[in-house]
Amino acid sequence: MTNFYSSSPTFHVGVDCIIFGFNEGELSLLLLKRDFEPAKGEWSLMGGFVQTGESVDDAAKRVLRELTGLEKVYMEQVGAFGSVDRDPGERVVSVAYYALININESDRRLVQEHNASWVNIGELPPLIFDHSEMVARARELMKRQASTEPIGFNLLPKLFTLTQLQSLYEAIYGEPMDKRNFRKRVAEMDYVEKTDKIDRQSSRRGAALYKFNDRVYRKAPKFKI
Amino acid sequence: MTNFYSSSPTFHVGVDCIIFGFNEGELSLLLLKRDFEPAKGEWSLMGGFVQTGESVDDAAKRVLRELTGLEKVYMEQVGAFGSVDRDPGERVVSVAYYALININESDRRLVQEHNASWVNIGELPPLIFDHSEMVARARELMKRQASTEPIGFNLLPKLFTLTQLQSLYEAIYGEPMDKRNFRKRVAEMDYVEKTDKIDRQSSRRGAALYKFNDRVYRKAPKFKI
């Protein structure tokens, strides 16, 4: 009896990470300037190959960790990219993931070693292969999910001001929002808790610092922003 | 110099299809009772392996065509499933797709030859591997997309009554809808066109038959149902 699987070819399976960060009111992506072939010298997403005994999700986590040093990061699968010629080197089916990280928590040394840098999302260079398409799909997905679930907090420090939070959502949606309406909505989210701490960086008066309480959110998960 | 790719393993890449149909007010899936190993005798999705020189999307289209005889079907990728042990036979990374078809247009002989049948979505048997999870994800995705884009028409005959259309959306959302509000919304969609034909199957009085005009939709794509 012939083996059921053996008549079909096998392929390298890759993972590529669209890594979002937020700083100074701007969304950025962590991109690599490739110092290796193929496509040496061009910009790309951080990627890698799935290994034996490693799930595709785990491969994505590993690849993210290799670049940023971070574990337990918020990640979502964007989808599989499987055109025949998407990688000119060899046939590779790749699964894209997006990650939301707090830029300040990433390991600067690792980032530098990989020749990676944060690029403002409005000024992205052309990317290799189909990586620009992956980014476009990831942005769409992230935008939709950000309007539905409180994932934006992953991009902020643990303590943040409401102005920061609003500026984050303005960056995600790409449009300005009304301050009073925004704060009204946040006020209804019991899991966005005002602390007694004050941020004195951003203004003379000082702004109240808030935190996201996931425990409370899971009890009453209502979110629409 | 060593080859960049060769240090990583390769895997079989599969595709699995969640095939939605609509009949008698009920959503159904086209499932296979496997007459081959592994998991012979159990229920599964229709699947196959990606071939050399074939994109993953094309593999999904081929697999769907092999079972239904249909081409140019509405399909969406659900995502990649990559757990290490998801297929007990051998390591397989699989990409799930959902398809929306008109049951009457599928090739009954082909369906029979594959030992496949339409199963009401409320009465699904346990499925092999992670196929139940694929189905769950596909349903969620399809529901969301159905509320945003006029994809439901793919499940109906070219001519349909408003009662059929409402009953379809009730099946998709799993909840009853108000007839007058529903018709009000449809009346605002210029691309849902009343024909001069009458359906006399469903009632003594007869119901006006409508059709979806994709040309008109693309000019003014507003949809919310």
Added chain:
DNA sequence: TCAAAAGTGTTAAGTTTACACCCATGA
């Protein structure tokens, strides 16, 4: 003549949007 599905508008409730001024502070 009646059973069965088709067809049709109005009102109340809820949600979303627009909008402008005072506050607290450090320089």
Added chain:
DNA sequence: TCATGGGTGTAAACTTAACACTTTTGA
């Protein structure tokens, strides 16, 4: 004292939801 960002409420516009009766016709 003034420049800067922080903080606050109300009313109009719009959207959504609730609701019941008349029409047509084949059996």
